[in-house]
Amino acid sequence: QVQLVESGGGLVKPGGSLRLSCATSGFTFSDYYMTWIRQAPGKGLEWVSYISSSGSTIYYADSVKGRFTISRDNAKNSMYLQMNSLRAEDTAVYYCARTVAVAGTRGLDPWGQGTLVTVSS
Amino acid sequence: DIQMTQSPSSLSASVGDRVTITCQASQYISNYLNWYQQKLGKAPRLLIYDASNLKTGVPSRFSGSRSGTDFTFTISSLQPEDIATYYCQQYDDLPWTFGQGTKVEIK
Numbered sequence A: 001q002v003q004l005v006e007s008g009g010g011l012v013k014p015g016g017s018l019r020l021s022c023a024t025s026g027f028t029f030s031d032y033y034m035t036w037i038r039q040a041p042g043k044g045l046e047w048v049s050y051i052s053s054s055g056s057t058i059y060y061a062d063s064v065k066g067r068f069t070i071s072r073d074n075a076k077n078s079m080y081l082q083m084n085s086l087r088a089e090d091t092a093v094y095y096c097a098r099t100v101a102v103a104g105t106r107g108l109d110p111w112g113q114g115t116l117v118t119v120s121s
Numbered sequence B: 001d002i003q004m005t006q007s008p009s010s011l012s013a014s015v016g017d018r019v020t021i022t023c024q025a026s027q028y029i030s031n032y033l034n035w036y037q038q039k040l041g042k043a044p045r046l047l048i049y050d051a052s053n054l055k056t057g058v059p060s061r062f063s064g065s066r067s068g069t070d071f072t073f074t075i076s077s078l079q080p081e082d083i084a085t086y087y088c089q090q091y092d093d094l095p096w097t098f099g100q101g102t103k104v105e106i107k
Helices: none
Strands: A003-007 A010-012 A018-025 A033-039 A045-051 A058-060 A068-073 A078-083 A092-102 A105-111 A115-119 B004-007 B010-013 B019-025 B033-038 B045-049 B062-067 B070-075 B084-090 B102-106
Touching (some): A033 A078, A045 A078, A045 A092, A045 B084, B019 B084, B033 B062
Parallel strands (some): A010 A115
Antiparallel strands (some): A018 A078, A033 A045, A033 A092, A068 A078, A092 A105, B084 B102
């Protein structure tokens, strides 16, 4: 079955860095766009970034542009999020999601279980 | 950015009740809207895509519709397992944006 497993979260000081990973299985990873979404504690969902199936197309939310870098390794069926210059407001559960991109349709399905990133001194 | 105004923020209904949640887009987004369910402590799950298409395997008591820039999500007969927070999400333009969420509880 389709599985997405995030890892790499943890406690980091403001200004620090973390690299999140999203390991996938159960589908042809190289056929799909992939997306990172985050959810601050007790808050709603915020789209962070997505990457096309080949990695040639990448977009970021303004809130992370210039600080976060999304990437993927199709040979390893994995996606990554390098997070630099972390701020307290980046504290959230980070989810990866397979992204359906067929004709005009886009959908985040399924999602991983999430990994918690806490930015605090 | 496209703003998605979702209402109500919470609701309480009895088992068997019809439940309706609305999302209003700040501009025209065609049918480019999805609905997700998030149970407590879990990741969100896609229920409806393209405003009104039910994802395979999702119970038919869930439905979605669109009128202009107003989108409606309906649970025709609320079940105990439907206790969750529901989010709309537009993908007409980047950044993809979500509604604030509606927490559904059993009365």
